[in-house]
Amino acid sequence: MKYWREPLDRGRCEVPKGKVTIIDKRCKGCRFCVEFCPRKVLEVSKGFNEKGYHPPEIARPDDCIACGFCELVCPDFAIFVDQQASCPPPAAKAPKTQEVGAH
Amino acid sequence: MSRASDVLSGEHFINGNTASAEGAIAAGCRFFAGYPITPSTEVAERMSRRLPQIGGTFIQMEDELASMCAILGASWGGVKSMTATSGPGFSLMMENFGLGVMTETPSVIVNVMRGGPSTGLPTLAAQADVMQARWGTHGSCDVIALAPSSPQEMFDFTLRAFNLSERYRLPVMVLSDEIVGHMTEKVVIPPAEGIELFDRRKPSEPPSEGYLPFEPGPDLVPPMANAGEGYHMHVTGLTHDERGYPIITAAAQTKLVRRLCEKIRQNSRDIIACTEMETDGAEVVVVSYGISARTSWKAIRAAQRGGVKVGQLKLDTLWPFPEERVRALAGKVRGFVVPELNMGQMVYEVERCAAGQCRTRLVPHPGGETHDPADILAAIREVAA
Amino acid sequence: MTEGHDEHDLQHHNGSSSVHRDRSGTVALHERHHRETGEHPLDHLLRPGRIPHIWCTGCGLGVVLTAYLNGIQKAGVDLDKVAIVSGIGCTGRIAGYINLDSFHTTHGRALPFATGLKLANPELKVSVISGDGDLFAIGGNHLIHAARRNVDMLVLCVNNFNYGMTGGQVAPTTPVTARTQTSPYGCWEHPFNLPYVAAASGAVYVARWTVLHARRLVESVAEAVRHPGFSFIEVISQCPTNFDRPNKGGEGIDLMHFYEKKTVVKNGIDPKEADIGLYTPIVCGKFVDQSKPTYDSCYTNMCTMARGGKK
Numbered sequence: 001m002k003y004w005r006e007p008l009d010r011g012r013c014e015v016p017k018g019k020v021t022i023i024d025k026r027c028k029g030c031r032f033c034v035e036f037c038p039r040k041v042l043e044v045s046k047g048f049n050e051k052g053y054h055p056p057e058i059a060r061p062d063d064c065i066a067c068g069f070c071e072l073v074c075p076d077f078a079i080f081v082d083q084q085a086s087c088p089p090p091a092a093k094a095p096k097t098q099e100v101g102a103h
Numbered sequence: 104m105s106r107a108s109d110v111l112s113g114e115h116f117i118n119g120n121t122a123s124a125e126g127a128i129a130a131g132c133r134f135f136a137g138y139p140i141t142p143s144t145e146v147a148e149r150m151s152r153r154l155p156q157i158g159g160t161f162i163q164m165e166d167e168l169a170s171m172c173a174i175l176g177a178s179w180g181g182v183k184s185m186t187a188t189s190g191p192g193f194s195l196m197m198e199n200f201g202l203g204v205m206t207e208t209p210s211v212i213v214n215v216m217r218g219g220p221s222t223g224l225p226t227l228a229a230q231a232d233v234m235q236a237r238w239g240t241h242g243s244c245d246v247i248a249l250a251p252s253s254p255q256e257m258f259d260f261t262l263r264a265f266n267l268s269e270r271y272r273l274p275v276m277v278l279s280d281e282i283v284g285h286m287t288e289k290v291v292i293p294p295a296e297g298i299e300l301f302d303r304r305k306p307s308e309p310p311s312e313g314y315l316p317f318e319p320g321p322d323l324v325p326p327m328a329n330a331g332e333g334y335h336m337h338v339t340g341l342t343h344d345e346r347g348y349p350i351i352t353a354a355a356q357t358k359l360v361r362r363l364c365e366k367i368r369q370n371s372r373d374i375i376a377c378t379e380m381e382t383d384g385a386e387v388v389v390v391s392y393g394i395s396a397r398t399s400w401k402a403i404r405a406a407q408r409g410g411v412k413v414g415q416l417k418l419d420t421l422w423p424f425p426e427e428r429v430r431a432l433a434g435k436v437r438g439f440v441v442p443e444l445n446m447g448q449m450v451y452e453v454e455r456c457a458a459g460q461c462r463t464r465l466v467p468h469p470g471g472e473t474h475d476p477a478d479i480l481a482a483i484r485e486v487a488a
Numbered sequence: 489m490t491e492g493h494d495e496h497d498l499q500h501h502n503g504s505s506s507v508h509r510d511r512s513g514t515v516a517l518h519e520r521h522h523r524e525t526g527e528h529p530l531d532h533l534l535r536p537g538r539i540p541h542i543w544c545t546g547c548g549l550g551v552v553l554t555a556y557l558n559g560i561q562k563a564g565v566d567l568d569k570v571a572i573v574s575g576i577g578c579t580g581r582i583a584g585y586i587n588l589d590s591f592h593t594t595h596g597r598a599l600p601f602a603t604g605l606k607l608a609n610p611e612l613k614v615s616v617i618s619g620d621g622d623l624f625a626i627g628g629n630h631l632i633h634a635a636r637r638n639v640d641m642l643v644l645c646v647n648n649f650n651y652g653m654t655g656g657q658v659a660p661t662t663p664v665t666a667r668t669q670t671s672p673y674g675c676w677e678h679p680f681n682l683p684y685v686a687a688a689s690g691a692v693y694v695a696r697w698t699v700l701h702a703r704r705l706v707e708s709v710a711e712a713v714r715h716p717g718f719s720f721i722e723v724i725s726q727c728p729t730n731f732d733r734p735n736k737g738g739e740g741i742d743l744m745h746f747y748e749k750k751t752v753v754k755n756g757i758d759p760k761e762a763d764i765g766l767y768t769p770i771v772c773g774k775f776v777d778q779s780k781p782t783y784d785s786c787y788t789n790m791c792t793m794a795r796g797g798k799k
Binding site (some may be wrong): 134136152155156158160162164165166168169170171172173174175176177178179180181182184198199202206312329330331332333334335336337338339340341348349 | 535536537538568569571573583584587588589590591592593594596597599600601602603604605606607608609611612629630633787790791794795
């Protein structure tokens with residue numbers, strides 16, 4: 001996501017952290033969660049579940065901000081997010097790279 | 104919810120339709136949904152005046168499909184409910200009558216029969232919906248239908264219809280006709296404390312995870328929870344199991360449909376009611392119901408004066424049909440005479456139970472007026488000869 | 489992770505398993521229960537053993553069910569007093585999955601059943617969830633009358649533009665030119681604009697969202713449940729198997745992208761401006777939000793009058 005300018009209080013904002021759980025035997029492989037995750041945390045897995053669908057897998061767990069949209073948009077009750085303790089403001093963190101948490 | 108003062112105990116000079124409404128109120132009915140249709144409308148009119156006074160709900164729906172569904176919904180809301188209609192409206196109710204049977208929903212339908220098919224004779228009597236009552240909804244089921252022949256019986260049978268519907272959990276039908284509905288006679292409404300009421304059995308257990316809303320008791324009738332009591336039940340018109348979950352298999356169908364039929368068959372002795380007049384030693388028995396039962400009296404008296412030993416079996420319940428009694432009589436009499444205001448419906452039941460042991464003679468009439476007692480008399484003499 | 493996962497499942501979830509361990513000491517801010525058990529946070533509102541549901545891959549109905557369950561919780565009503573009534577069709581099956589009092593009635597008749605239920609016990613919070621064919625074709629008459637009476641209930645109508653359960657036939661919502669099993673040369677009938685019909689019939693709350701607007705739908709459900717009177721929410725959903733395939737709309741995910749790009753939210757507009765064509769932009773939003781005495785309150789007043797008049 002691109003900002004045309006940085007919010008003034010960005011350094012003071014705490015970004016929530018989420019933990020995604022996938023109940024992959026329920027997944028029917030619609031890909032809604034994968035494509036509509038605003039932080040692209042998920043990817044379609046190469047493996048199959050017992051019904052023959054490719055469930056999502058968590059490719060970038062550290063990027064999850066617990067927005068919960070995957071949970072809302074999943075038609076099959078196959079994914080949910082728990083909000084963890086928030087991360088400190090980004091200024092206090094090491095600069096983020098795309099590689100974090102990626103496979 | 105119901106109070107003794109809500110029952111209009113005493114002697115009244117009222118018509119059959121009004122008596123039916125009062126019977127419902129005496130039974131504890133506090134919800135009526137209907138659609139105006141001649142010749143049943145006085146039931147709705149009476150209810151629209153009475154229910155708001157006694158804490159009940161009256162609603163005129165947009166059609167009879169809606170009326171039937173609304174009373175089923177109200178019943179699940181925990182209130183005894185009823186509708187009243189006539190031929191065309193009865194046809195429209197058939198699908199959701201089936202929903203009531205499948206979901207085991209207590210409720211009462213009063214059908215004040217008129218001439219058909221189609222719009223037919225809105226203001227004139229017939230008794231041509233008796234087989235529709237039995238077989239009108241699709242699928243296999245057993246039903247309960249009562250046939251009053253006077254305003255007093257409109258009161259009594261409507262009240263009994265509520266007790267049977269609560270007892271056996273299904274919509275129970277009262278099959279009246281235009282003449283009985285519009286006939287004004289003395290009706291005695293007993294004191295409230297003298298009226299025996301049966302209320303649906305409630306689950307004995309509080310709500311819990313494993314609650315089975317359709318698990319029957321020994322009488323094959325499941326106890327019934329109402330919506331909003333925390334049982335979180337699922338109720339569906341689909342074939343279902345004891346949990347209420349839809350199960351689309353032959354095995355589930357067999358189990359459920361057998362029980363729905365058996366709960367009526369197994370308890371038929373409790374349900375069936377007949378009034379017998381001089382059947383002991385009779386050569387001929389007139390099997391009749393509703394207004395035709397009363398028309399028969401004149402013919403029966405005339406035949407008796409002519410020396411024919413003739414009695415009457417008046418069917419107070421049409422369904423379940425009193426098979427045992429008709430079978431027993433068939434072995435003793437020369438024949439049955441069956442006058443009905445249709446071209447032959449209950450006569451097939453009589454014939455089936457007679458099973459060739461005696462003659463069965465239909466006196467058909469397509470409706471619009473009562474039989475000429477002379478026609479019934481002629482049939483009695485013919486069978487007696 | 490749920491119980492019963494085999495090795496294969498665990499293998500391709502290696503990443504998430506390690507995350508699980510890493511975070512085991514942290515305090516979850518909500519719903520600790522399911523995090524520990526691996527149960528979905530809505531599982532307690534779903535009937536045990538009924539998931540997976542019958543709906544196809546890419547269908548929006550599961551999203552609507554999720555949104556409804558979140559919305560009804562958000563509304564803050566006593567869940568023991570909630571009753572869901574549905575008719576027949578793919579959407580009609582929603583009632584069977586919800587672990588609250590639920591009634592799956594006959595085709596088109598959910599509304600009169602719900603009317604009886606609500607009037608018999610006004611404490612109940614009644615929601616009717618059914619499809620466009622059920623509510624506007626076979627049940628159309630009931631819809632306009634329930635709205636006219638302003639019976640206090642929520643009607644959640646999932647519009648997928650066709651009869652999905654019977655294999656994709658033309659519906660009163662099918663856009664002109666759309667192909668279905670019974671409009672093989674393209675639909676030539678004018679469709680209903682559902683919010684316009686509901687509003688014209690007297691609904692006091694009217695909104696439309698697509699399945700992608702899940703978050704707004706949750707808010708809308710919560711708002712409508714609390715709103716006294718007849719509330720109507722239309723949810724546009726794809727039917728990838730029966731409608732979008734013959735009309736070359738793509739898979740479920742393609743339709744979700746279509747909703748992302750081609751919907752316009754216009755709150756407060758006159759719903760008659762919200763017609764829908766075949767894959768033309770969809771106007772969403774809350775169109776009507778007004779107050780009017782409900783059937784229940786009018787009936788209660790009338791009863792007081794009737795009792796007074798008698799004495």
